[in-house]
Amino acid sequence: MSDNEHGRAIDLLTRRDVEGIADADAQWLEMHLQECEECTGFDRALSGTANAVRSVTVMASAGLVESTRARVHLRAEQLREQQARTMLVAISFCLGVLTSTLTAWVWWKCGAWVAERLGLPSGIVEPGVLLFWLLPAIAIALVMVIVPPAKFEGSILHRFLNDRMGGMQ
Amino acid sequence: MVATAFSSLITMESEEAQIAAGLRRRDPDVLDALIEQYQHRLLRYLAHMTGNRATAEDLFQETWIRVLEKGHQYDGKSRFSTWLMTIAHNVAIDHLRKRNPASLDEMRDPEDAAPFEPVATGLSPFEHAAAAEDKVRIQAALEELPAIFREVLVLRFQEQMKLEEIAKLVGIPLATVKTRLYRGVMALRPTLGGGAL
Numbered sequence: 001m002s003d004n005e006h007g008r009a010i011d012l013l014t015r016r017d018v019e020g021i022a023d024a025d026a027q028w029l030e031m032h033l034q035e036c037e038e039c040t041g042f043d044r045a046l047s048g049t050a051n052a053v054r055s056v057t058v059m060a061s062a063g064l065v066e067s068t069r070a071r072v073h074l075r076a077e078q079l080r081e082q083q084a085r086t087m088l089v090a091i092s093f094c095l096g097v098l099t100s101t102l103t104a105w106v107w108w109k110c111g112a113w114v115a116e117r118l119g120l121p122s123g124i125v126e127p128g129v130l131l132f133w134l135l136p137a138i139a140i141a142l143v144m145v146i147v148p149p150a151k152f153e154g155s156i157l158h159r160f161l162n163d164r165m166g167g168m169q
Numbered sequence: 170m171v172a173t174a175f176s177s178l179i180t181m182e183s184e185e186a187q188i189a190a191g192l193r194r195r196d197p198d199v200l201d202a203l204i205e206q207y208q209h210r211l212l213r214y215l216a217h218m219t220g221n222r223a224t225a226e227d228l229f230q231e232t233w234i235r236v237l238e239k240g241h242q243y244d245g246k247s248r249f250s251t252w253l254m255t256i257a258h259n260v261a262i263d264h265l266r267k268r269n270p271a272s273l274d275e276m277r278d279p280e281d282a283a284p285f286e287p288v289a290t291g292l293s294p295f296e297h298a299a300a301a302e303d304k305v306r307i308q309a310a311l312e313e314l315p316a317i318f319r320e321v322l323v324l325r326f327q328e329q330m331k332l333e334e335i336a337k338l339v340g341i342p343l344a345t346v347k348t349r350l351y352r353g354v355m356a357l358r359p360t361l362g363g364g365a366l
Contacts, residue, residue, distance in 0.1 A: 048361035053326040060208035
């Protein structure tokens with residue numbers, strides 16, 4: 001009997017119970033097992049192992065399930081808060097960019113007018129206008145980073161976002 | 170018969186899709202139901218992986234937290250149980266790496282000696298004692314197996330997973346799964362005494 005036949009028999013035995021094998025393969029396997037002590041031994045060991053593994057029972061206690069649920073709920077709440085805060089930062093950032101962009105032309109003209117009145121060189125005025133233009137976005141970003149999340153609890157926007165996210169669920 | 174199979178396939182697909190949608194929303198009710206449904210299977214898998222009930226319980230909780238956090242990654246196209254076991258596998262691997270980066274075999278806690286409870290069979294007291302003794306012996310042999318073999322055996326025989334699913338879950342080639350299965354079975358063979366279970 002060749003190694004190929006043993007290999008095929010072991011492969012079929014391994015696949016027989018879960019994936020299933022074709023009728024022709026099952027017939028060939030049955031004939032092979034009648035003649036091959038080695039593969040019959042593997043078949044017995046396979047069944048024995050399956051029974052041994054299945055005989056092990058591990059039951060989760062009600063306490064474990066309850067505490068897991070409580071932890072999962074708490075974490076879900078934290079994630080919702082985090083999501084609301086991220087949304088808050090994103091909205092603030094977008095508003096900052098929008099207002100800055102819309103007012104850019106006005107500030108640039110203002111800067112040019114002030115520079116002309118005071119006779120300042122453009123090397124000072126242009127970076128100054130740029131900084132002034134970016135100031136709202138920088139201020140918002142700093143506030144969002146520095147101020148702890150708890151300070152936002154109960155704010156109108158926070159409540160609005162929380163309600164929306166709660167509603168989505 | 171084909172219609173029944175098709176209908177059950179559709180039911181399974183819609184069920185998995187519902188789970189995926191629930192996980193994307195981080196719906197507490199969906200998570201509660203999943204914890205309820207998979208509690209024993211997941212704990213059993215982790216207990217086999219770690220060989221320690223207390224560690225398995227910690228990892229059980231950690232797994233569900235990760236399911237919550239990574240729920241949006243589940244697309245509902247594969248079986249939820251396979252995805253859950255993949256998460257559990259990764260949680261167990263991370264636990265091992267934190268403890269000892271050497272090998273998966275180190276996952277078992279040496280101080281843990283309590284065997285798992287055998288299933289009650291309803292035999293006579295003598296037969297029950299003999300069967301229990303056999304099972305304790307076999308379970309001890311199972312626990313002695315390196316975790317990489319034990320994991321494949323558990324996924325195959327308790328979870329009834331296909332070889333391809335196991336390969337995907339564990340992240341190893343199909344041929345390696347077959348080798349581990351074969352070597353795991355052969356390692357238990359002397360204890361099984363010719364399969365007289």
